Amino acid sequence: MNYEIVSLEQKLVVGITARTANTDPDCSKIIGGLWGKFMGEGVWEAIRNKANAYCIGLYSGYDDTSYDVTVGAEVTANGNPELTEKIIIAGKYAVFNVKGDVVKDVAEAWDKIWAMPLDRSFTGDFEEYLSNENGVAEINIYVALKN
Numbered sequence: 702m703n704y705e706i707v708s709l710e711q712k713l714v715v716g717i718t719a720r721t722a723n724t725d726p727d728c729s730k731i732i733g734g735l736w737g738k739f740m741g742e743g744v745w746e747a748i749r750n751k752a753n754a755y756c757i758g759l760y761s762g763y764d765d766t767s768y769d770v771t772v773g774a775e776v777t778a779n780g781n782p783e784l785t786e787k788i789i790i791a792g793k794y795a796v797f798n799v800k801g802d803v804v805k806d807v808a809e810a811w812d813k814i815w816a817m818p819l820d821r822s823f824t825g826d827f828e829e830y831l832s833n834e835n836g837v838a839e840i841n842i843y844v845a846l847k848n
Contacts, residue, residue: 716773
C-alpha cells in the first residue's frame with residue numbers, strides 16, 4: 702500500500718467521543734454508532750467555526766488496550782462547548798489515500814496499515830473524509846510517525 706510522508710501543523714478538532722479497543726467485540730458497533738449520531742442527529746450541522754467541509758475520524762489517547770474515537774470536524778476556534786475538543790499534534794504523518802466504500806475499504810486499508818512496519822508514535826491517527834459521490838468516497842488516512 703503506497704503512502705506519502707507529510708508534515709502537518711497542529712489541528713483543533715471538535716466532535717463526539719467514545720472509548721473502545723480493537724479487541725472489544727462491540728468496537729465496530731461503537732464506532733459506527735458515533736458516525737450514525739454525528740451524521741443523523743445534527744452534530745455535523747451544529748459545529749461552528751469549521752475549517753473546511755471534511756469530516757474527521759480521530760483515534761487518540763492510546764494505551765496498551767484501548768483508545769478514544771472522536772468523530773468531528775477541524776475548527777478554527779472552539780465555539781462548541783457542548784462537544785469534545787481534541788488536538789491533532791503537529792508532526793510527521795504517513796498519509797494513505799483510499800477510494801471506495803467508507804466502511805469496507807477503510808477497514809481493509811487499516812488492516813494493511815497495521816501490518817506495515819511504520820515507526821508509529823501513537824499520538825493520534827485520523828481519517829479525513831474528502832468526498833463521497835455516487836457511493837465512492839475519497840478518504841485520507843493519516844498515521845502519526847515518530848520524528
